[in-house]
Amino acid sequence: MIVAERKPMVEILASIQGVSRLLVVGCETCVAVCLAGGAKEVAVLSAALRLALRERTSAVEILERSVERQCEEEFNAPLAEDIAKVEAVLSMACGVGVQTLAEQFPDAIIYPALNTQFMGRPEAPGIWAERCLGCGDCVLGRFGGICPITRCSKSLLNGPCGGSSNGRCEVDPEHLECAWQLIYDRLARLGQLERLYAIEPPKDWRSAHDGGPRRTTREDLRL
Amino acid sequence: MNPMPGRPRGVIVLGAAPEALCAVRELAALGYAVAWLPLEEAQAPAALPPNVAIYPAAELVGLGGYAGAFCAQVRRGEAIECLPGAAVLIALGNARCYPQERYGLPLGPRVLTPPQARQRLKDRTLEALLSHRKAHFLVMLDWGGETSRETAVEALHTARALRQNHAEVTLFYRDLKVDSAPLERLTRRMREEGVVFCRYIEVEVRFEEGGVHIAAPDGLVRGDMLILPEAVQPHPATLPLAALLKLRVGKDGYFQEVNVRQVRPGLTNRKGIYVAGRCHMDADREAALEDVSHVVASLDAFLHSLDEPPSGPTAEVERDRCIRCLTCVRTCPHAAAEVVEREGITAAYVEKAACWGCGICAAHCPVQAIALKGQAVPSWLAPTAQGVSIR
Amino acid sequence: MSDRPRAAVIGGGIAGIAASLNLAQRGIGVILIEREAQLGGNASTVCCKAVGGVCQHCGGCLFRDHLRALERAEGVSVFLQTHVERVERREGRLALLCERAQGEALSFEVPAVILATGFDHISPLAKGPYGYGLLPHVITGRDLEALLQGRGRTACNELPLGKVAFIQCVGSRDEHNGRGYCSQVCCRYALRLARVLQESRPEAEIAFFKMDLQTSGRDMAETWAAARGAFRIVAGMPALLERGAEGKVAFRYEEVLTGRQIRESFDLVVLATGIQPRADAALLAEQFGLNQDPSGFFATAPDGVSTLVPGVFAAGCCQAPRSIAESIAHAHQAAQACVLYLGGRA
Amino acid sequence: MSMAQRLLVLACSRSAGEALAALEATGQTLPPDVTWVNLPCGGSVDVLHILRALEAGAEKVWVLACYEGACESLEGNRWAEKRVQWVQALLQEIGLGPERVVFRAISPTMAADLKAWLEEE
Incomplete structure (x- = not known):
């Protein structure tokens, strides 16, 4: 929401x-x-x-x-x-x-x-947390269902950075989990750790707001 | 009027503790059909009353319904079966451990727990020690922290049994707990029988050749063996079961945070669900079984009153205003609110039979779709007086 | 609702009310007989002992809770200022011949009776050397409860709270006066009261003189954890309390562990008096043909609620010392036994 | 029913309501400029109740609920306190005195304390 x-x-x-x-x-x-x-x-x-x-x-x-x-x-x-x-x-x-x-x-x-x-979800009663940046080119399938763009403070696609410690993010260790720890744990659980060997190319941000205001058209819904 | 009309209702009993068996027997004697789910490997008692059905290998996967009409969803092999019951009684008991960290001593040939000592008395492995000369056992309560009521009583009984086997027994304690008549009788009898009670604040325990030496205020006491009570902890199934049944657990991990209004026999935060015995209290066996009788008495009275319409206010949802935000479901302390489809509308619904009328949901609802029916609020306070929702 | 009452409850304290409510919940008509002009008994004199905004689970508020439920309950007829004069057995039923305030006679015939006649506080005068009533600033825990309930927490400001001594087991665990038993509740209420005093007057130095502190149970966990650090706890019972200098109370005690004899003065001494059978327990026992245990409480079968007389049950402190919560629980059990008895006869 | 101006008490009926009943049983009555509203539990105290009362002209609003650990609904009292704190913060933001809303814990046996608080106010 x-x-x-x-x-x-x-x-x-x-x-x-x-x-x-x-x-x-x-x-x-x-x-x-x-x-x-x-x-x-x-x-x-x-x-x-x-x-x-x-x-x-x-x-x-x-x-x-x-x-x-x-x-x-x-x-x-x-x-x-x-x-x-x-x-x-x-x-x-x-x-x-x-x-x-x-x-x-x-x-x-x-x-x-x-x-x-x-865009986020209620993490606990009274706490809402961001889950999606709306980049227009979803990468969740490659990262165990955890968005590195939204949940990593540095939006790293080839993480983690050196600021990950005990599963927490150096930017705000009290409140933020390291997204890359989460990605690792999830992929390990799914038996897909080999995915992490792939080097992610630089992200094309044109589908995000960087490409200017966006709109979606469904021709089949238009007459 | 017959105080026990037909009793068509059943009760679901969860747990394998001795309290559970006691509850099953008491409920069956009252005429209830009892569905007993031990939830763990347990030896089924030889003879159960005919109105008791035991489901030894069954796994509880959910609990539907509400007070008066619960339904325990039970997995047996592949199938999921629904066991009906008007009320649920939980008697999980607790778990034991030897608190080695607290004592700083591992168990060994000279350090036993009371159950070990009892076992050795039983299988006569202490015989050599007991017969060859006057053996001396040192029983230590409250060492490094308070010993639980249950295990302290067990240690007392063990001390007495050793004494009755002609051993010398010295019992070290800080504060002798006599807060029940049976305990008082027990300790008095033990003194009469010659168990030596020795109060301490600090003691020093040394193992030297030939025995255990305890430097206590009364001087140095030499013994052959040290008996250290076990500690109790919540049964490992407590938390998962509490989550499944939406029951509250205290900071100490036992059922139901101590709440002065809910100390009334066995009440939980959910109507019709009761807890009994050592899964919610620190009790010796006698006190735990007594608690079961108290809880069964309050459960039985409650089930009799179910036919009466609930008195007091209850929360009611204006269902076509509901936006299904789940706030009520998440904030209701009594698990009375859910989002369900009824009459073609999927929306929040508060079950009257489960509602305590506290109004927590009503005060939280972001679209003011919940009101406490039966609660008069002055018009100038009425929350919906001025807003208009356009749908 | 049944037209004819099927049980009488004697005593309108917390146990009597809880037993009546349990029976009423089952649609059993109940007659509740109370000697005094109002319900409540001892439980209604207990003050709130919350500290730091947190409840200490003393159960003092449960009385009003139960009273409210009783007002709403159907089928409970309350008779105040009424006491049983004579009991007769008529064809298995019990006829209670009672007297009301102005000498009015009343009688009830019921198949079953629950006795919930409660207890008396042990008089601190029983412990003569403690100087109660003679020395200023020697009060009982009960006096303190009454003060706090009657005048509110601000009453603490009028107490001489410099050094305070709580003396436990006043009258309890004392074979010399025939009360060899532990009264169960005194350590709990005294520790809780001491925390209330300390909250109002943090400067108070509080010491406990005790034989053994009874601190087990989940309801005591927080209280005991807080008390342990905050109070001086002395294993040793004072001997003679005397008038000390500057209006203080002085006494000598022997520290059990060291054997040292110490004399100390206090500004205030609180005697934790215990629970004893009511003065009229023997009379009631005789009326109903019950036995008393060696301490004078009503003797019961191993179930703890059935007396040896068919149809007569005991609930709460008339059977043994109990806390408020325990009395309520016990009353439920007594009601259950009563229902089984009634059912068996139906 | 209209509202007395000086003080509105939003009361948990199980604690404050009982304390008032006990006070009234001794023949005492509330001062005429105090309006008392019994609610089933502290948890049903709504921030809107408080704001509406201030709008209707109450000088002060008290929210009285059980002590922590004594609420029959476990946390109704804590919700009540949270809501009071929330309103206090809001009042601060709009330049009104946060002290106009007060949370107090009370128990049924505290009739004397209730009386003292009312006299103090």
């Missing part, structure tokens, strides 16, 4: 400075599952904003909504009426959702309430 976290309140408050009618919109897909932007978080943020703005002279009105997937225009369409009523929209979706709203409602002022972080 896409993992995000709420922006600092100071930043959110600064962005909506002077706004007296505000719509807070959550998204009930990825960011709801990672407990950052679902209906509950919309309610919590709105309550916090109302508390923070209470001292302000003019009254602040905050509408709370959430939609199934903010990255899909069809789900956002019913927001039109509410958006027309407010001065600004605070989106609690990932960056994709925020941009969708902005594209869909060109006259509305849309602010993000979340920092979109990465």
Whole structure:
């Protein structure tokens, strides 16, 4: 899923400075599952904003909504009426959702309430960790199902580096496992250690963001 | 009204400890159909009541259902079979080891554990020592750390048995544990029979020609053999079983972290699942079996009350709002929430019979799809008062 | 729900309530008879002993838990300020002829009775030389419990907490007064209380005078681990407690291990008094035709709950000293035995 | 039901609720400017409950739950404390005093302590 976290309140408050009618919109897909932007978080943020703005002279009105997937225009369409009523929209979706709203409602002022972080999974309750960088050319099959690009701090394809110690990564030994230790262990378990003899050529990053904004086309789904 | 109507229900008993056999017998005597899974190689007792089915080689692979309607998924050979039961009683017992690190002494010809000493008494290999002159056994409790209740009692019984075989016995202790009436009687009788009790804080043990020498506060005591109690540790199956059954284990590795509200006989974090005996307490044999009686009594009463509708609030999921994020499943301490397909919707579902009404899931739900039914909250606190979800 | 009660529970302390709840859960009508004006008995006088934000598992809160459950339970009729005057056997049933507060007579006829009459605290006066009631700043553990429960933790600030001595086994394990047994609970409550004192007043220097500390069991593991480092533990029992200088209490004791005679003064002395059979245990035993064990507790069959009189069971501390949690467990077992007895007769 | 302004108590009914019941059994009542809400367990205290109460004008919110190791649901009390800490951090972020939300552990036998806390407040 896409993992995000709420922006600092100071930043959110600064962005909506002077706004007296505000719509807070959550998204009930990825960011709801990672407990950052679902209906509950919309309610919590709105309550916090109302508390923070209470001292302000003019009254602040905050509408709370959430939609199934903010990255899909069809789900956002019913927001039109509410958006027309407010001065600004605070989106609690990932960056994709925020941009969708902005594209869909060109006259509305849309602010993000979340920092979109990465594609990851819940590692333990309350902990989400990155698992995929979206490089556009998946190498997982060669590395025992463990992504060296995402999980190695140095994105080494021919690892490990000298900073691997007791299975931990030197960049942050407390929190990071050495991806190359994981790859070794997994390949050993699968009896595929010989894979490690192959020297990986330099990665072609054109399929990643380095090649510019990406798009996918499925001609069979287009008329 | 008959207090024991037909008792159509069954109980699943897990474990091979003596407590398990005791539980099986007590439950069978109450009229329950008992499915007994020892979960390890164990000698099946010769005679079991007719309403007990024992599954000696069966492996437990899962537990479905909830209080009143559990289903133990059991692998026997190739097939997976479902054994129904209204409640589950776990009596795994514990495991023993000789704590060589704590004592700093290996076992050997002059250092025995109480079970070894008992065995030698039994097979008469101590005979030479006992008959040729007055043999002297030194039994040492609480050396290098507290001896568990169970093994301390075993050491006491061993000391007594040696004494009854006309040996001299000196028992070294720091604090003599007499915290049960039987223990008190035992130690009193031992004193009367001539076991010497010797209190120490620090002792020094030396092996010299001809025996073991202990420098204790009362002076130097010379003996022929040193008897050192074993230590207990959690049964190795405790953790895997706890994971399988979603039960809580304490920091010490035994079932159920000590929780003042759950010391009530054998309660676990899941309704209808009970633990009994040494898999959750430090007890000598007598106390462990007594615990089984307590647990069976509370289990039996619980099963009788199952027909009553649950009182108090329970969590209810507005299932078409659920986004299947699994937060409730992961945070429910009672394993009452799951994501299942019911009536064509795959969503979170909280089983009323398993729910304790704590509301932890409701307070966590990211889309406010769970409410505590039967719990009145002032309207100005109602979490869903202002938000609108558009679907 | 049955119309006719099928069991009477005598004594509304924690054991009596737990036994009643167990029976009620099975749909068995219960009459719960309590001598006092309110339920609870000794368990209701136990204060909370949590320290550092963490529960010490003393079980003091279980009473209110059980009381609440009893309020919700169906089929338990509670009779307060009622005591049994006479017991008659009528065709295998027990007729309990009782008296209520204003001399009102009441009688119940039931097939089975669970006795849960609890215990008395051993009077510290039994240990005359300890000066209870004569010397200032000599209190019992129970006094301390009552103080903490009645006035809250802040009451610790009014105690003279410089040097504190906890004296264990006051009245217990004492053949001279006929109580050769260990009261089971005193080491536990005293160690827990001492930690509460220490938390409120870290400057207090606390010493334990003991024969043997009873510290086994998972519920004591944390308490004992913390206590071991924090308190001075002395193997030796004080002899005569006297008035010392500056309002202190002074006494002499012999350190068992060294044989040294030491005289020391303390600002506060807490006597850990034990458990003894209730004063009226003999009377009840006579009424029901029960035996008492040599210490005066109700004698039972090896199952620990069945008395030698058919249909009469014993639960909790009237049978032997027990902690709150153990009393609850024992009460469940007594209820189970009672149910089997009733079933066998149905 | 409307809310008294001074203090809102979100209480675990098993501990704080029982302590209040014990206090009331001695004939004492809550001060009129204190609103008390009994919840089944500390674990059901929602951050939204706290924020809504502050929005509704409560000067202070107390969350009272069992001591660690005494929660019937094992960790309801720890969740309650975590949520209080979370709200305190949020209040700090928006420039309100975090001391407006307080977590306290209590047991059913602590009626006297409860009384003292209420008097202190």
